[in-house]
Amino acid sequence: xxxxxxxxxxxxxxxxxxxxxxxxxxxxxxxxxxxxxxxxxxxxxxxxxxxxxxxxxxxxxxxxxxxxxxxxxxxxxxxxxxxxxxxxxxxxxxxxxxxxxxxxxxxxxxxxxxxxxxxxxxxxxxxxxxxxxxxxxxxxxxxxxxxxxxxxxxxxxxxxxxxxxxxxxxxxxxxxxxxxxxxxxxxxxxxxxxxxxxxxxxxxxxxxxxx
Numbered sequence: 001x002x003x004x005x006x007x008x009x010x011x012x013x014x015x016x017x018x019x020x021x022x023x024x025x026x027x028x029x030x031x032x033x034x035x036x037x038x039x040x041x042x043x044x045x046x047x048x049x050x051x052x053x054x055x056x057x058x059x060x061x062x063x064x065x066x067x068x069x070x071x072x073x074x075x076x077x078x079x080x081x082x083x084x085x086x087x088x089x090x091x092x093x094x095x096x097x098x099x100x101x102x103x104x105x106x107x108x109x110x111x112x113x114x115x116x117x118x119x120x121x122x123x124x125x126x127x128x129x130x131x132x133x134x135x136x137x138x139x140x141x142x143x144x145x146x147x148x149x150x151x152x153x154x155x156x157x158x159x160x161x162x163x164x165x166x167x168x169x170x171x172x173x174x175x176x177x178x179x180x181x182x183x184x185x186x187x188x189x190x191x192x193x194x195x196x197x198x199x200x201x202x203x204x205x206x207x208x209x210x211x
Contacts, residue, residue, distance in 0.1 A: 007035060010033075010035060011030055011035050014029060014030060014033060014035065015029075015030075050080075051068065051074070051080065051081050052074075052080060052081050052082075053074060053076035053077070053080035053081060053082045054082070054083070056083055057080075057081055057082055057083045057085075057086060060083050060086050060087075061081075061086050064086070064090050066086050066089055066090055068081060068086075068089065072085075072089075096195060097114055097115065097126075098119065098123065098124060098125050098126065099114050099117070099119065099125060099126035099127075100121070100125065100126065100127055100128060100163070100164075100166060100167040101163065101167050101168075101188045101191060101192065102127075102128040102166060102167045102168060102169055102170040102171075103117075103126045103127055103128045103130060103131050103167075105170055106128055106131045106132065106170055107131050110131070110134075110135055112131055112134060112135075114126060114131070117130050117131055117134065118130065127166050128166050128167070128169055128170060129166065148165045148168065148169050148173075148180065149173060149175070149177060149178055149179035149180060150165070150168070150179065150180045151175055151179050151180060151181050151182065153181065153182035154168070154180045154181055154182045154184065154185055156182070157182050157185050157189060158185070161188075161189070161192050163188075167188075168180055168185065168188070171184050171185065171188070172184070
């Protein structure tokens with residue numbers, strides 16, 4: 001509604017008579033009398049401020065059902081939350097365990113909490129024999145003292161990752177007379193690279209051999 005001279009005069013008269021104490025009361029008074037344009041009666045729209053750095057981040061959080069803590073600050077500009085931040089919340093970094101790969105695998109297979117095992121290796125490293133000692137020895141001849149047969153290519157991989165025979169003694173070799181080949185260590189290499197935080201695609205492929 002346009003404010004004509006007549007309407008303006010009526011508005012002034014109403015205000016002089018009622019003498020509202022503040023703007024809110026004045027607007028309510030004039031609104032009740034039908035003297036204000038609709039635009040003045042509409043509440044201003046509040047602009048929503050997103051905590052996310054991008055629409056992609058917002059969609060990622062919704063898709064994964066991620067609840068962001070109120071005090072969490074993102075790494076993007078103005079503490080905005082990025083997709084990288086959300087991935088960190090969804091998949092917290094793996095805790096590095098001071099144990100050989102063989103010990104970790106044996107512990108998983110036998111339901112042992114590796115963090116409760118006292119290691120006898122260097123700097124308290126948990127070795128395969130440490131977790132084996134927690135499990136009753138199986139019936140039958142003891143072949144634990146048999147020397148592990150390792151091919152040259154597998155030995156090269158072990159040297160690269162600072163593994164000893166104890167670390168790979170749980171591996172069933174596919175070479176001649178049960179000799180461990182480089183390809184038999186593929187899963188251990190993959191796990192080792194993941195633990196070290198290397199980017200996917202940078203993994204060292206085991207060398208093939210026919211030892």
